[in-house]
Amino acid sequence: MKGRVLITGATSGIGAATARRLAQEGYDLILTGRRADRLADLTTELRSNYKQISIDYAPLDVRDEAQVKSVYENLERNHKMPDILINNAGLAAGLATVDEALTEDWNRMIDTNVKGALYMCKFLIPYLKRQNRGHIVQMSSVVSREVYAGGSVYSATKHALDAIHRSLRLELLPWNIRLTSINPGLVETEFSLVRFHGDAQRAQSVYSDIKPLQAEDVADAVAYCLGLPAHVNIPELHITAACQASATRVRKEDGSLRG
Ligand SMILES: NC(=O)c1ccc[n+]([C@@H]2O[C@H](COP(=O)([O-])OP(=O)(O)OC[C@H]3O[C@@H](n4cnc5c(N)ncnc54)[C@H](OP(=O)(O)O)[C@@H]3O)[C@@H](O)[C@H]2O)c1
DSSP states (O other): OOOEEEEESSSHHHHHHHHHHHHHOOOOEEEEEEEHHHHHHHHHHHHHHOOTSSSEEEEOOOHHHHHHHHHHHHHHHOOOOOOOEEEOOOOOOOOOOTTTHHHHHHHIIIIIIIIIIIHHHHHTHHHHHHOOOOOEEOOOOOGOOOOTTTTTEEEEEEHHHHHHHHHHHHHHTTEEEEEEEEEEEOOOSHHHHTTTTTTTTHHHHHHHTSOOEEEHHHHHHHHHHHHHHHOOOOOOEEOOTTTBSSOEEEEOTTTTTEE
């Protein structure tokens, strides 16, 4: 067995693409996310394509500490604890300035991207320590190191995730646990649809005149980091489309620049 991977946010975008990529690589999978119907569909698809691996799913809202604990307890009871965590669930909500933003949007981002990611680590790490084996991948962002107007809280959550990732590298050094932060630029997923509260036209305009990363490009990067020999770790992997130079500055397909 190559390892058992738990993916948060496997119902869409990077998480779903990572599930497909890792199934192809022969990893056992535990798929999580809030939309149970999508988890069930993806599980059915992967089970029919990859009969040699074990695929389970568990509906999970990472903001709910009790639910996170209970998912891990069930997995432990069934001898299905993951040795690899892809901490991918996350979102940006809104693109408003601090004075105009909805505090509800801030709470969703902070509760999901920071506290949810922490819960996922906290209740897995004791098991990884006992096994003296594991790999935690944080799905961060280029904005873990950058800021932009209207992105204060989203950037703050990814800066926080970066701080958590780097602290964990120090805390877990005595154990044989690898830690990787993947920092993508623009990826064409449901991310902008969520950010703009379901406004599909506005979401599409983010990607329509550029050639952004696809979720599969990031999934390839995840597979690369996991597949390296056990003595090798990629602490940080930055990945952007060739047309992107900063969080907001991109080259459009007509050659003009945006941002
Ligand atoms: N797309 C980009 O440009 C980009 C760039 C850099 C970094 N990222 C990061 O990449 C990660 C994946 O985003 P994506 O681009 O693939 O966006 P996406 O298509 O919107 O996927 C986000 C995933 O997160 C899950 N999620 C959101 N809130 C959750 C919660 N409370 N509990 C559990 N799962 C939750 C969603 O599942 P449910 O709704 O079913 O729960 C969904 O599967 C995020 O952390 C994002 O910040 C994205």
